[in-house]
Amino acid sequence: MSGIVRMVEHDFTNFFRYKWWLVGLISMNLADLFVSALVYNTILRKSVFQAIGSYFNFFAPGLAVTGLFASAFMIGREINMERRREVHHYMLSLPMTRFELAIGRVLSGGLRGMMYMSPLLLTCFIFVGFPNVWQLLMILAVLFLLAVGISGLSISIAVSTSSLEKFITARGAVYYLLFFCSTVFYPLVVIEKAGPVITTLAEINPLSGASDMIRSFLLPQFFSFSYLSIVYISTFSAIFILTAAFAYMKILERQ
Amino acid sequence: MNKTLYVIERDIRLFFQYKFLIIMRAIWFVSQVLLFGVIAANMVSVSSYFQYYVAGLSVMALYSTAIFIGFDIYEEAEHGVFEYLLSLPVSRRDLVVGRSIGGGLRAFIYVGPLVAISLFVIGAISPLNFAIALLALFLFSFGISGMSIAIAVLIKSSDRFDIFMGVLDAFIVRLSTTMYPLAIIQQTNPVYGGAASFNPLSYASDLFRWGTGLEKIIYVQNPLLPLLGIVVFFGLFTFLGITIYERMIEGGGWR
Numbered sequence: 001m002s003g004i005v006r007m008v009e010h011d012f013t014n015f016f017r018y019k020w021w022l023v024g025l026i027s028m029n030l031a032d033l034f035v036s037a038l039v040y041n042t043i044l045r046k047s048v049f050q051a052i053g054s055y056f057n058f059f060a061p062g063l064a065v066t067g068l069f070a071s072a073f074m075i076g077r078e079i080n081m082e083r084r085r086e087v088h089h090y091m092l093s094l095p096m097t098r099f100e101l102a103i104g105r106v107l108s109g110g111l112r113g114m115m116y117m118s119p120l121l122l123t124c125f126i127f128v129g130f131p132n133v134w135q136l137l138m139i140l141a142v143l144f145l146l147a148v149g150i151s152g153l154s155i156s157i158a159v160s161t162s163s164l165e166k167f168i169t170a171r172g173a174v175y176y177l178l179f180f181c182s183t184v185f186y187p188l189v190v191i192e193k194a195g196p197v198i199t200t201l202a203e204i205n206p207l208s209g210a211s212d213m214i215r216s217f218l219l220p221q222f223f224s225f226s227y228l229s230i231v232y233i234s235t236f237s238a239i240f241i242l243t244a245a246f247a248y249m250k251i252l253e254r255q
Numbered sequence: 256m257n258k259t260l261y262v263i264e265r266d267i268r269l270f271f272q273y274k275f276l277i278i279m280r281a282i283w284f285v286s287q288v289l290l291f292g293v294i295a296a297n298m299v300s301v302s303s304y305f306q307y308y309v310a311g312l313s314v315m316a317l318y319s320t321a322i323f324i325g326f327d328i329y330e331e332a333e334h335g336v337f338e339y340l341l342s343l344p345v346s347r348r349d350l351v352v353g354r355s356i357g358g359g360l361r362a363f364i365y366v367g368p369l370v371a372i373s374l375f376v377i378g379a380i381s382p383l384n385f386a387i388a389l390l391a392l393f394l395f396s397f398g399i400s401g402m403s404i405a406i407a408v409l410i411k412s413s414d415r416f417d418i419f420m421g422v423l424d425a426f427i428v429r430l431s432t433t434m435y436p437l438a439i440i441q442q443t444n445p446v447y448g449g450a451a452s453f454n455p456l457s458y459a460s461d462l463f464r465w466g467t468g469l470e471k472i473i474y475v476q477n478p479l480l481p482l483l484g485i486v487v488f489f490g491l492f493t494f495l496g497i498t499i500y501e502r503m504i505e506g507g508g509w510r
Contacts, residue, residue, distance in 0.1 A: 020414070020415055020418050021414070021418055023418075023422075024418035024419070024421050024422045025421075027422045027425060027426075028421055028422060028424075028425035031425040031426050031429050031430075032425070032429070035426075035429040035430060035447060036429050036434070038443050038444065038447075039429075039434075039435050039439060039440055039443045039447070040298070040299065040435070041443075042439055042442055042443045043299040043300050043301050043435065043439050044298065044299060044300065045297075045298060045299060045300045046300075048298050165273065165275070165276055165326075166275050166276075169275060169276050169279035169280070170279065172279060172283055173279050173282050173283065173286075176282075176283055176286045176287070176290075177286060177290075180286055180287075180290035180291050180294070181290060185291070185294075185295070186294050186295060186297075186298050187298075190294055190297045190298045191294055193294075193297045194290075194293050194294050194297065198290070198294070
């Protein structure tokens with residue numbers, strides 16, 4: 001257990017070295033919210049407007065999830081770099097079990113995602129509205145679960161790709177497929193027009209689940225809470241935590 | 256001139272060695288067209304938005320591919336290839352001019368098939384207009400390549416460059432007419448409209464749409480204005496890229 005705590009501490013210390021990364025990510029996210037979302041708000045169809053109220057309010061919770069994804073994914077970039085610079089030999093020599101090492105890294109990736117996402121979530125609350133205490137706790141718990149799953153996904157990709165370019169490109173592909181087939185950018189009523197396959201993907205997508213859960217608390221007149229989304233997020237996280245832990249332990253030892 | 260051609264040829268060959276990256280970029284383009292483009296068109300009230308967006312996407316793809324020359328410069332510096340390049344019987348000027356042209360040309364070669372797909376999807380009808388627009392896109396591509404080289408040698412850190420280009424991408428793309436018409440941006444916020452009016456991506460997107468000859472997606476009244484904007488952008492950044500690169504490569508100044 002202390003090994004996990006030490007790994008989390010190590011990764012958190014590293015996280016604050018990436019000040020430029022954080023500034024860059026926040027700028028990109030804010031550009032999405034205060035430029036694109038505002039412009040799309042102007043050109044929204046009437047039927048969509050009636051379904052979501054305002055695109056800015058609709059997108060703000062999605063933006064928090066976008067930020068969570070980007071920052072939780074950063075752990076993968078570090079692990080990929082460690083692998084290329086062979087720092088993983090040092091990591092494997094530390095006095096802790098492989099399991100503690102792997103779980104510590106997955107958890108720290110998730111916690112870092114939560115830390116980065118907090119100002120974006122606060123921005124969302126300030127502009128859209130505040131949830132009650134229970135709803136806030138629920139939001140934080142579910143987002144943490146999602147962040148750990150994303151961290152696991154990122155680590156799984158990082159240990160399977162041999163160069164930074166491949167990792168960055170794979171990250172892009174995963175990002176676009178997960179986000180475009182979700183309700184982060186557009187509501188389900190709009191996605192339904194694109195066909196049943198995309199609609200099903202959007203419904204089971206954990207990013208949709210997290211965004212819609214926040215919306216159901218902040219915009220109850222337009223969105224309703226569904227327990228199914230929690231099931232989808234839990235399943236996604238369980239799969240990728242296990243995959244990451246297994247891949248990190250086995251693949252790094254093999255090299 | 257002959258030596259410049261060797262440098263151009265080398266940069267083009269180098270780019271097509273990144274097979275994994277090329278495939279992933281194509282996935283990015285296709286997912287943007289088939290997912291975001293199709294779904295977002297059902298969300299907004301702009302007529303023929305899908306065609307409008309696909310045309311803008313081609314310019315975005317050209318932009319993101321042309322900036323890739325900056326990452327090559329870091330790769331070469333990291334692996335000691337830079338010293339090798341400087342030792343070749345090629346003058347500094349040939350090397351610098353060749354890199355700038357090569358960076359733009361390879362982006363154009365890569366995006367060519369994607370542009371052809373775009374034209375097929377949106378049903379372009381005016382070959383003459385398109386030939387003029389194509390020339391403008393050539394200049395735009397060289398200008399972006401020069402800009403990327405200038406920024407890369409000034410920043411001197413691949414991580415900072417990556418983030419800087421990400422932030423620049425976030426604002427330069429969102430505050431342009433690649434995703435939405437200028438009148439809508441101006442209606443949303445006059446400051447955004449002002450920024451979009453002086454954006455090389457807006458010039459390239461507007462000219463590309465004009466080049467398709469499809470009335471329903473043409474918003475520019477006089478194509479000479481964006482053409483002039485692109486010529487100025489090309490002249491300025493090609494000159495800056497060449498001048499800065501030429502000065503920085505002597506005496507290890509690029510390190």
